Amino acid sequence: MTRATTVRAVLAAAVLLVSVLITLTMSPRLGLDLQGGTRLVLQAKDSATTKADRESTDRTLEVLRQRIDSLGVAEPTLTRSGEDRIIVELPDVQDPRKAAEVIGKTAQLSFHAVQGPGTEQEKGKATGLTLPDEEGRPLALGPARLTGAGVKDAGASFDAQQGAGWTVALDFHKGAGRDWTRLTGEAACHPVQDERRRVAIVLDDQVISSPQVAPSVGCNVGLPSGSTQITGSFDADEARNLALLIKGGALPLPVEIVEQRTVGPTLGADAIDASAQAALIGAAATALFITFVYRLFGALAAVALAAYGVISYAALVALGVTLTLPGLAGFVLAIGMAVDANVLVFERAREEYAERPGRSLRSAMTAGFRNAWSAVADSNVTTLIAAGLLFFLGSGPVKGFGVTLAIGVLASMFSALVIARALTEIASHSRFVSDYRGVNGIARPGRVRTWLTRRDPQLFRSSRRWLLISTALIAVAVLGIVVRGVNLGVEFTGGRLVEYSTSRPVDVETARTALAGAGFGDAEVTTAGAGDLSVRTGDLSNDEEHALRAALAEEGGHTTKVRDELIGPSLGDELRRNALIALAIAVLVQLAYLAVRFRWTFALASVAALVHDVIVLVGAFAWLGRTVDGIFLAALLTVIGYSVNDSVVVFDRVRELWAKARRVPVATVANRAVLQTVPRTVNTGMGALFILAALAVLGGDSLADFALALLIGICVGTYSSVLTAVPVALVLEKSSKAPPPARKRAPRRTSGAGAKRRDPLDNGARV
Numbered sequence: 001m002t003r004a005t006t007v008r009a010v011l012a013a014a015v016l017l018v019s020v021l022i023t024l025t026m027s028p029r030l031g032l033d034l035q036g037g038t039r040l041v042l043q044a045k046d047s048a049t050t051k052a053d054r055e056s057t058d059r060t061l062e063v064l065r066q067r068i069d070s071l072g073v074a075e076p077t078l079t080r081s082g083e084d085r086i087i088v089e090l091p092d093v094q095d096p097r098k099a100a101e102v103i104g105k106t107a108q109l110s111f112h113a114v115q116g117p118g119t120e121q122e123k124g125k126a127t128g129l130t131l132p133d134e135e136g137r138p139l140a141l142g143p144a145r146l147t148g149a150g151v152k153d154a155g156a157s158f159d160a161q162q163g164a165g166w167t168v169a170l171d172f173h174k175g176a177g178r179d180w181t182r183l184t185g186e187a188a189c190h191p192v193q194d195e196r197r198r199v200a201i202v203l204d205d206q207v208i209s210s211p212q213v214a215p216s217v218g219c220n221v222g223l224p225s226g227s228t229q230i231t232g233s234f235d236a237d238e239a240r241n242l243a244l245l246i247k248g249g250a251l252p253l254p255v256e257i258v259e260q261r262t263v264g265p266t267l268g269a270d271a272i273d274a275s276a277q278a279a280l281i282g283a284a285a286t287a288l289f290i291t292f293v294y295r296l297f298g299a300l301a302a303v304a305l306a307a308y309g310v311i312s313y314a315a316l317v318a319l320g321v322t323l324t325l326p327g328l329a330g331f332v333l334a335i336g337m338a339v340d341a342n343v344l345v346f347e348r349a350r351e352e353y354a355e356r357p358g359r360s361l362r363s364a365m366t367a368g369f370r371n372a373w374s375a376v377a378d379s380n381v382t383t384l385i386a387a388g389l390l391f392f393l394g395s396g397p398v399k400g401f402g403v404t405l406a407i408g409v410l411a412s413m414f415s416a417l418v419i420a421r422a423l424t425e426i427a428s429h430s431r432f433v434s435d436y437r438g439v440n441g442i443a444r445p446g447r448v449r450t451w452l453t454r455r456d457p458q459l460f461r462s463s464r465r466w467l468l469i470s471t472a473l474i475a476v477a478v479l480g481i482v483v484r485g486v487n488l489g490v491e492f493t494g495g496r497l498v499e500y501s502t503s504r505p506v507d508v509e510t511a512r513t514a515l516a517g518a519g520f521g522d523a524e525v526t527t528a529g530a531g532d533l534s535v536r537t538g539d540l541s542n543d544e545e546h547a548l549r550a551a552l553a554e555e556g557g558h559t560t561k562v563r564d565e566l567i568g569p570s571l572g573d574e575l576r577r578n579a580l581i582a583l584a585i586a587v588l589v590q591l592a593y594l595a596v597r598f599r600w601t602f603a604l605a606s607v608a609a610l611v612h613d614v615i616v617l618v619g620a621f622a623w624l625g626r627t628v629d630g631i632f633l634a635a636l637l638t639v640i641g642y643s644v645n646d647s648v649v650v651f652d653r654v655r656e657l658w659a660k661a662r663r664v665p666v667a668t669v670a671n672r673a674v675l676q677t678v679p680r681t682v683n684t685g686m687g688a689l690f691i692l693a694a695l696a697v698l699g700g701d702s703l704a705d706f707a708l709a710l711l712i713g714i715c716v717g718t719y720s721s722v723l724t725a726v727p728v729a730l731v732l733e734k735s736s737k738a739p740p741p742a743r744k745r746a747p748r749r750t751s752g753a754g755a756k757r758r759d760p761l762d763n764g765a766r767v
Helices: 003-025 054-069 096-103 174-187 236-248 265-318 325-337 339-355 361-393 397-428 431-435 447-455 464-483 508-517 542-556 569-597 600-624 630-660 666-698 700-723 725-735
Strands: 037-044 077-081 085-091 110-117 130-132 138-147 151-159 165-172 199-203 206-209 228-231 255-263 495-502 524-527 533-537 559-567
Touching: 003 265, 003 397, 037 054, 037 569, 054 077, 054 085, 096 542, 110 174, 130 206, 138 174, 138 199, 151 236, 165 174, 165 236, 174 199, 206 236, 255 569, 265 325, 265 339, 265 397, 265 666, 265 700, 325 397, 325 630, 339 361, 339 397, 339 447, 339 666, 361 397, 361 431, 361 569, 361 630, 397 431, 397 630, 447 666, 464 600, 464 700, 464 725, 495 542, 508 524, 508 533, 508 542, 533 542, 542 559, 559 569, 569 600, 569 630, 600 630, 600 700, 600 725, 630 666, 630 700, 630 725, 666 700, 666 725, 700 725
Parallel strands: none
Antiparallel strands: 037 085, 037 255, 077 085, 110 138, 110 199, 130 138, 151 165, 165 228, 199 206, 255 559, 495 533, 495 559, 524 533
């Protein structure tokens, strides 16, 4: 065993050992769509005195954090997004009404002197000085004497000694405390039971409390801030809520809920179980397939695939990546894509054996790794570009998918180029493995390659016919987009989408009738799988959603909310615009990378195939009536990376063969390159299809559209990378004046310390 093999084996063992330790000792960080809970996105707005910038949004976030901490939610998460947005994640909170009522209080908290009873005509004026008290009686209020910014602390407690029940204690900052003493001292100058002896606490144009100053307080004496208590007929929840609102004080900026998502814990648990089953079944099918195709070396690649799963999972856990439902699907998908590098290497090693049957197995494998490196690097870089675009241009779960995909790509390269290489190099030293071609799986060309070699089809004798087929596919897709229209999800249009599970079966028509009778005639009702109902409406408040659920419960019995998504119209417009920008940037970035790595004709041809795949996939979803949302965008950008990945492998081989035979027509070279890369394309595609088929069957509604989009995209991308990209490149080459690519110069052999190490089984003789 050489020194390089030893180093790879030790490195692989060390990384795998650390990964196993991390897997056994650390738990993954689950997103709300997997553990259940509510996610709110708040948009900060400019106020009359403060601009919604980074600094003021951070101050608003801290006030919100105080309010949410008082709710008692386990491990809430608050982060600023951009300049003026705040993302709030509340695990295990299934009813967002309570949270929204508390954290959504946006107006300045203020304390007012009561000037007397108001009139019914003035009652409820939001901008006036007359507001209803807690019992609905109008009060005429004076100007604000101090604001919530002066509140130092507020807390609820139970006074058992004096029998006052639940009370709320107030404590003010020094300057505000003097204002409070002055305000209560002026109120104490009025007789007991006089309305003017009350002090009104106003939040969000609503009187949340208007206590009377105690009879024991003297005129112009007032209450010291540290010993102020509000008493009344409070229960525990009312006292805590009042203390929370007062302590939270004023938000520096008004905020608006532009996005709200709620996921039930059952749905998340089902998604985890389904994804785990899909991963096991898909990975087992992929391992069996590559073992069948490549025999012993395929089995070693399957071992490396298992190591890849452990390493990538450990990396996700160690980096603290929040694992979302799309991210979990991306992790499962990456298992199928991880075999790509191994397949490339094995196919190149088979070619080395076919060209020089007498060479050793070890030298053929070394040449396979060396010759496949360029295609492996380029194909993985294009996938990393797609993952980066998902992270920087996506939002919410789509970001998690991008992170998971990127980690999966890096881990797959390590497993293929380090672990699999170490295992295959150790095995290739065995005389038994080298001598018996049926055992190693490399010394025989394979059935697909043998069939293609025997038939030698001339695919590009008339390349324009393939372009006509591709044009027809695009026309059918565009027709679907025009005739059926694209069913944009709530994420891109704004509105609310809620899924309910009922204890008794309810058909769609019955549900529509019940909702129409409750005043929700514009609600769209569809089935959501397993007997669940999906209701989509326009703008719907939390109270209205509660009434909608009650209407369904009359027909379906006990009704549980499984999933809830609310997207504001402004955010929907922004997400739709960002999706188009993401697609445009993806195309331009891929074009720039390919133009640097390849000829401009190859780059344009690859991008043409990429655009073809995007249009066909969107058109297919239009014909099928499937929803186009953020998860579909993640699948679409993944298809872009996969499509370019396939095109890179083909054009890398075209460049290599053309450089060796510069006088041969490029159409002949392209035909030969395609026939040589078809086995790799088929075998890699099969690995991904096993995983996606398992996800589509077992993943449920949550992952069905995602898996379907990738299934269609991979099939179309496999076709277009060969029968669209190559014909387009051949057409462009007719007008190109650039010379054929130059042949790479072989490394110069020297003697001494810097000499290239010769294979021990190679005697150096050449014919």
